Amino acid sequence: MTIETESLGILQQSVERLAQGFEQLPAYRPEYDRERAESVLLQVAEKMWDNYPYPHPQYAGQMLKPPHPVARMAYMLAMWINPNNHALDGGKASSAMEKEVVAEIARMFGWDNCLGHLTGGGTLANLEALWIANQQHPGKTIVASAQAHYTHNRICGVLQIPFRSVPVDDRARMDVGALARILEQEEVGTVVVTLGTTGVGSVDPLPEILELQRRYGFRIHVDSAYGGYYRLVDTLPPDAVAAYTQISQVDSIVVDPHKHGLQPYGCGCVLFRDPEVGRFYKHDSPYTYFSSDELHLGEISLECSRAGASAVALWATMQMYPLTTDGEFADGLRACRQAAVMLHRRLKEDPRFITPLEPDLDIVIWAPKAESTGAISKLSQQVFEQAEARDLYLATFSFPSELVKKACPEIEIDTPYTTCLRSSLMKPEHLGWIEEIWRILDEAQENLA
Ligand SMILES: *Cc1c(COP(=O)(O)O)cnc(C)c1O
Numbered sequence: 001m002t003i004e005t006e007s008l009g010i011l012q013q014s015v016e017r018l019a020q021g022f023e024q025l026p027a028y029r030p031e032y033d034r035e036r037a038e039s040v041l042l043q044v045a046e047k048m049w050d051n052y053p054y055p056h057p058q059y060a061g062q063m064l065k066p067p068h069p070v071a072r073m074a075y076m077l078a079m080w081i082n083p084n085n086h087a088l089d090g091g092k093a094s095s096a097m098e099k100e101v102v103a104e105i106a107r108m109f110g111w112d113n114c115l116g117h118l119t120g121g122g123t124l125a126n127l128e129a130l131w132i133a134n135q136q137h138p139g140k141t142i143v144a145s146a147q148a149h150y151t152h153n154r155i156c157g158v159l160q161i162p163f164r165s166v167p168v169d170d171r172a173r174m175d176v177g178a179l180a181r182i183l184e185q186e187e188v189g190t191v192v193v194t195l196g197t198t199g200v201g202s203v204d205p206l207p208e209i210l211e212l213q214r215r216y217g218f219r220i221h222v223d224s225a226y227g228g229y230y231r232l233v234d235t236l237p238p239d240a241v242a243a244y245t246q247i248s249q250v251d252s253i254v255v256d257p258h259k260h261g262l263q264p265y266g267c268g269c270v271l272f273r274d275p276e277v278g279r280f281y282k283h284d285s286p287y288t289y290f291s292s293d294e295l296h297l298g299e300i301s302l303e304c305s306r307a308g309a310s311a312v313a314l315w316a317t318m319q320m321y322p323l324t325t326d327g328e329f330a331d332g333l334r335a336c337r338q339a340a341v342m343l344h345r346r347l348k349e350d351p352r353f354i355t356p357l358e359p360d361l362d363i364v365i366w367a368p369k370a371e372s373t374g375a376i377s378k379l380s381q382q383v384f385e386q387a388e389a390r391d392l393y394l395a396t397f398s399f400p401s402e403l404v405k406k407a408c409p410e411i412e413i414d415t416p417y418t419t420c421l422r423s424s425l426m427k428p429e430h431l432g433w434i435e436e437i438w439r440i441l442d443e444a445q446e447n448l449a
Contacts, residue, residue, distance in 0.1 A: 001056045007069045014077050052393050057433040058440075061395035063198065063226060063363075065426040067313070068262035074316035075264055075309045083308025085118070086298035094308030095297055097315035105255060106271050108231055108323045110248030115278050116271035117301050118257075118311055122225030125254040125270035126192075127155045128302050129221045132252065132272060133190040134161050135280045136219060140189025143182060145174035145204060146400075147197040149223060161189075170406050172202040172357060176209065183216045190219040193250070195243055196227015199397055199422070201340075201363035203227065203236070206243035206250070220250040225268065227361055228255030232323060232330040235337060240360045248273075257310075260333065260426065262317050267310040335428035336362040342434045343423065352445060356399060356407040356420070365397055367420040368445060372412040373401040377419035379448060384421060386444035392437060397422035 053059050055066040067075075083091030085098055102116045119125040130142060130152070141162040144152040148165075156163035164182060169175045174193065182188065191213075193204045206222070213220060222228075224247075230236060231244045247253065253271045257263040281300045298304060321329035340362040347353045347366045354367045354376070368379040380396055387394050398417040405411055423437075430437070 001053050003055075004069060007073050011073045011076055014073065015080055018077060018080060053391075057427055057429045058391055058437070059393045060423045060425055060430060060437060061393045063259060063424045063426060065260060065262065067258075067264040068317050068320075070320050071263050071313040071317045075313040078309035078312040081308075083312075085306045085308045085311055086301075086304050087296045090305075091308035091311075094311045098297060098308075098311035101311060101314045101318055102269060102271070104318060104323055105257075105269055108229075109253055109271065111271065111273060113275060114271050114273050115275040115300060116269060117297050118306065118314070119268040119270055119301070120266055120303060120306065121258065121268040122149070122223075122254055122256040123151045123155070123268075124303060125225070125256070125268040126151060126221075126223055127158070128270045129252040129254055129272075130155050130161065130190070130192075131159055131302065132277050132280055133219050133221055134159055136277075137189025140187045140218075142190045142192065143179065143188055144192035144223075145194060145197070147172050147174075147199055147202060148192055148194045149198050149225070152192055152223070164188075168202075168400075168403075170403065171360075172197065172200050172403065174204040174209070176205055176212070179209065180212060183212060183218075188216065188218050190221055190251075192221050192223055193243075194227075195222055195224040195240075195247065196230060196361050198226055199363075200357055200365050200399070201227065201359055201361035202357070203240040203243050203360045205239060206246050207239075210246060210249055219252075222247060222250045222253045225254050225256040226259045228253065229260045229323070229329075229333060230337075230361055232325045233333050233337065234325070235334055237358070237360055257314050257317075261314065262321070262329075263310065263314055266307055267314060332428035333362075335431040336425050339425040339430040339434055340364050340423075342431075343425065343437065346434075346438055354404060354408045354411075356404050362425045363422065364425065365399060365420045365422045367404065367418065368448070369408065370411070372414045373404060373418040374414045376404070376411070377415060377417075380419045380421050382448050383441075383444050386447050387440060390440045390444060392440040392444070395422045395424070396420065 054064045083094040085091045085095050088095055098118055106114045141164055142156050143164045143166050145166050146168050153163050167175045167178045193206050193209055195203050251273055256268045258265050258267040278300050340359040344359050344364045348355045354369050367376045370376045370379055384394055384396050396419050399420045401413045401418045404418045
């Protein structure tokens with residue numbers, strides 16, 4: 001694998017430009033032992049060998065997308081200042097950049113005047129959304145599908161909100177009939193709708209859930225930590241497109257720039273359609289709000305200190321790749337999706353495999369065929385290992401056995417869950433590597449014990 005290093009030249013140049021802005025100050029340079037730092041850093045480099053090769057297209061397992069070089073450079077450049085986006089005192093320029101990028105992300109979803117900010121990640125962003133949800137419907141149940149991110153249940157535990165899981169349909173989407181039955185039985189305050197589940201990339205049927213909302217009046221929170229940017233893509237299955245098209249009607253949205261938005265970890269985003277919810281965040285910190293009457297991001301965030309560098313990196317990336325439906329960024333997502341469709345088609349046409357789901361976005365799941373779900377699970381694990389031995393990195397995923405049986409009725413269910421293989425094709429480059437990925441996969445499958 002080639003690790004890109006040309007960006008170091010651009011970084012050097014931009015750090016020097018940054019320094020020019022502070023030349024009027026008396027000379028001062030922090031002291032440290034260069035030799036020791038160098039030896040420690042070389043040690044770190046070797047420690048980092050013990051990772052899967054995430055940036056390489058043959059890493060096609062978990063949801064890991066490399067940050068764009070411009071994001072990496074901008075983040076590092078900001079490190080020479082290390083701004084804190086809690087308050088304007090701590091990060092003037094980077095707070096302004098955060099407001100700009102958050103407004104752009106909101107516009108992608110069709111919102112012009114909403115409240116939002118960056119967070120440490122999707123979990124924190126969802127926690128804030130569910131915290132607000134509970135302020136508006138105190139004590140009422142929050143529901144999410146059985147394929148929703150596992151943290152929703154845990155967040156509700158932390159916030160002491162009753163939580164219920166809604167079964168999924170054959171396509172791993174929230175089962176609207178089951179949701180309607182729950183709505184008849186108990187007071188539901190908020191429905192979490194996942195547009196792009198983490199496990200399989202399924203898109204919940206938002207239009208039907210909006211219909212139910214007219215009757216029952218719950219809040220809708222969309223968790224699109226992984227799938228949110230697919231708002232820009234219209235080559236998805238028609239019901240997924242319909243869900244994304246209606247996203248502007250929901251109450252809150254989470255999207256993770258550190259999932260599909262080309263950012264280093266530490267960058268989530270939460271948005272509220274009604275800016276008035278800002279009143280729930282109101283507090284009176286004695287330390288931080290001196291420099292301006294303008295809104296401080298710390299006033300509308302549960303977290304106190306936040307990396308200004310995250311906002312800087314995202315701003316730089318969005319300068320290069322604006323969130324338009326016809327730009328390079330959306331093209332990249334379309335390529336990921338197409339890679340997933342191609343891999344899925346090959347697997348589906350091959351009698352050695354079971355393919356329980358058509359991909360809605362860019363995640364593919366499949367399993368080697370066998371007589372029972374237990375046997376399938378063992379084979380999946382072996383393929384995973386055989387692929388890794390050939391430098392193709394996949395993931396495994398535990399999927400409900402009834403859904404596997406739906407795709408392949410002759411198998412016997414002897415375990416409630418079946419281990420399947422899972423591939424997140426989140427790099428646009430995956431499209432050009434499908435042949436090679438298939439070749440290795442075929443070889444791995446042929447070498448099962
Ligand atoms: C990744 C993910 C989360 C959790 O986000 P983190 O950034 O990992 O904290 C929540 N929901 C969905 C749908 C996700 O894909």
